[in-house]
Amino acid sequence: MVGAINASLLENLAAGLISASVIIILFSLRKIPWDATQRVAPWAILAGALVIAAVAGIGYAVPRIGVLAGNMAIVFGQIVLAAVIDTVGLGGYERIPLSLARLMGLLLMSLGTYLVLPRQV
Numbered sequence: 001m002v003g004a005i006n007a008s009l010l011e012n013l014a015a016g017l018i019s020a021s022v023i024i025i026l027f028s029l030r031k032i033p034w035d036a037t038q039r040v041a042p043w044a045i046l047a048g049a050l051v052i053a054a055v056a057g058i059g060y061a062v063p064r065i066g067v068l069a070g071n072m073a074i075v076f077g078q079i080v081l082a083a084v085i086d087t088v089g090l091g092g093y094e095r096i097p098l099s100l101a102r103l104m105g106l107l108l109m110s111l112g113t114y115l116v117l118p119r120q121v
Helices: 004-028 034-038 041-065 067-088 100-116
Strands: none
Touching: 004 041, 041 067, 067 100
16 A cells, blocks of 8 residues: 555656666667757656646545546546647647537536536435
């Protein structure tokens, strides 16, 4: 019984050590130029911090709200983020306008997620 926070930290620490080892090896073999990483490094650090927060949050929430509600919330969050990426055109993707059908799909997904959340009696 490690706990949600400790488990996410251990998991991400192990992944970070493996990634750092691979990066050091690639740098030493001159497969990656140093100046190519300076643009990406802040985004990679931010992404790593967000992953740690997400894994810890999931590990903390799922035992309290249940596996079904936890998975619904995760999928709903992914769908909302995908809709934002499509609408704004993040990452150089072509913009896809937010239509009434997409809004209705998001509304139905949010209602379904709400309905599977456990009730406090």
